[in-house]
Amino acid sequence: MTLPREARAGMIAETVGIVGEGGRRITAYLARPMGPGPYPGVLLLHHRPGLDGWYLQATRRFAERGHIALCPDLYSEDGDGDVDDVAALVNAGGGVTDERVVADARAAVATLRAMPQASGRIATFGTCSGGRHALLVGCRVGGIDAVVDCWGGRVATADDEATPQQPVAPITMLADLEGPLLGLFGLDDSSPSPPEVDALEAELARLGKAHEFHRYEGAGHGFFYEHRPNSYRAEQARDGWARVDDFLRRTIG
Amino acid sequence: MICESFSVHGRMKAGGVWTEATTVTLGFDHPTEIDAEHALTLSITGPSRLTSGRLALELELDDAANLFEKLGEVLRAAERVT
Numbered sequence: 001m002t003l004p005r006e007a008r009a010g011m012i013a014e015t016v017g018i019v020g021e022g023g024r025r026i027t028a029y030l031a032r033p034m035g036p037g038p039y040p041g042v043l044l045l046h047h048r049p050g051l052d053g054w055y056l057q058a059t060r061r062f063a064e065r066g067h068i069a070l071c072p073d074l075y076s077e078d079g080d081g082d083v084d085d086v087a088a089l090v091n092a093g094g095g096v097t098d099e100r101v102v103a104d105a106r107a108a109v110a111t112l113r114a115m116p117q118a119s120g121r122i123a124t125f126g127t128c129s130g131g132r133h134a135l136l137v138g139c140r141v142g143g144i145d146a147v148v149d150c151w152g153g154r155v156a157t158a159d160d161e162a163t164p165q166q167p168v169a170p171i172t173m174l175a176d177l178e179g180p181l182l183g184l185f186g187l188d189d190s191s192p193s194p195p196e197v198d199a200l201e202a203e204l205a206r207l208g209k210a211h212e213f214h215r216y217e218g219a220g221h222g223f224f225y226e227h228r229p230n231s232y233r234a235e236q237a238r239d240g241w242a243r244v245d246d247f248l249r250r251t252i253g
Numbered sequence: 254m255i256c257e258s259f260s261v262h263g264r265m266k267a268g269g270v271w272t273e274a275t276t277v278t279l280g281f282d283h284p285t286e287i288d289a290e291h292a293l294t295l296s297i298t299g300p301s302r303l304t305s306g307r308l309a310l311e312l313e314l315d316d317a318a319n320l321f322e323k324l325g326e327v328l329r330a331a332e333r334v335t
C-alpha cells in the first residue's frame with residue numbers, strides 16, 4: 001500500500017469547536033497532516049449512528065492520504081452522552097434536519113477554507129445518510145469541488161415520502177451541483193435500491209453533470225463497514241476505497 | 254426508518270441504577286450494535302432523556318416477533334390472575 005510522504009510525518013487528530021450560524025458551537029473531529037500543506041479538504045458527513053468510531057477512523061484515513069479532513073458532529077446540539085445514546089435521541093425525533101446539515105456544513109467549509117494549510121479545494125464524503133448529506137451539501141453549499149456518495153438512500157424519494165426533516169429530495173437539486181460526483185452502491189442494497197440509483201444516474205446524465213457510478217455485485221448496505229461482518233465485503237470495499245482515493249486525487253488534488 | 258414513541262410510567266435499571274422510565278421508542282432501522290442491516294430497536298428513557306440513562310435493545314425481526322408473542326402470553330396470563 002503506497003501512502004504519500006505525509007503519512008510518515010504524522011498527523012494531528014483532535015476534537016475542535018467550530019462556530020455555526022447564529023454563533024452556535026459545533027464540535028467536529030479534525031485530522032490533518034502535520035506538514036505546511038497546501039492540502040485539499042475533505043468534509044465528512046457522518047451516518048445515522050453519529051460521529052462514531054468508524055467516522056473517526058475514516059477522518060484519519062483521509063489525513064493519512066494528504067487531506068485536511070473535518071467531520072462535524074451533526075448531533076452537537078442534542079446533548080452530551082454516549083454517541084449511540086445521542087443518536088438514538090436524534091433519530092427518535094425523525095433525524096437531523098436537512099436545514100441543520102446544510103448550516104453546519106457551511107460552517108465546516110468556512111473552517112476548512114480558513115486553515116493556513118488548506119489548498120482551498122474541498123470534497124464532501126459520506127456513507128448511508130451521510131452519502132445523501134454529502135450530495136445535499138454539494139448542491140446547497142457553494143464551492144464544493146467534488147462529492148463522494150457511498151450508498152446514500154432517500155436521494156430519489158417521491159413527494160409523498162418527504163418528512164419535516166427532509167422536505168425536499170436531493171435529486172431535485174442536482175442542477176446546483178457544481179463538482180463531479182462519485183457514487184458507490186451495492187446491488188443488494190434496498191436503500192438505495194438499484195432503481196433509485198438508476199434514477200439518480202439518469203437525472204445526472206440529463207443535466208449533463210459529471211459523475212462516476214460503481215455498482216457492486218454481492219454487496220448490500222454498509223459494505224465498507226469492517227466492524228460489521230455481515231455487511232462488510234472486503235474485496236468490494238478495497239475497490240471502493242481505491243476509487244475514492246483516485247477520484248479525490250483527480251478532482252481536488 | 255420506522256419510529257414510534259409513547260409515554261410510560263415505570264422504572265428501569267440503566268447503567269446499574271434504577272431510575273424513572275417515561276418514554277419508550279420502538280423502531281426499525283439500521284442498528285448500532287447488532288450485526289444486521291436493519292433491526293427492531295427499543296429504547297427506554299427517563300424524563301431527562303440523556304442524563305437519566307437509556308435502556309437499549311436491538312433484535313433481529315424473528316427474535317422481535319418471538320418477544321412480541323411471549324409478551325402477549327405473559328400479559329394474558331397476568332390478566333387472568335388480576
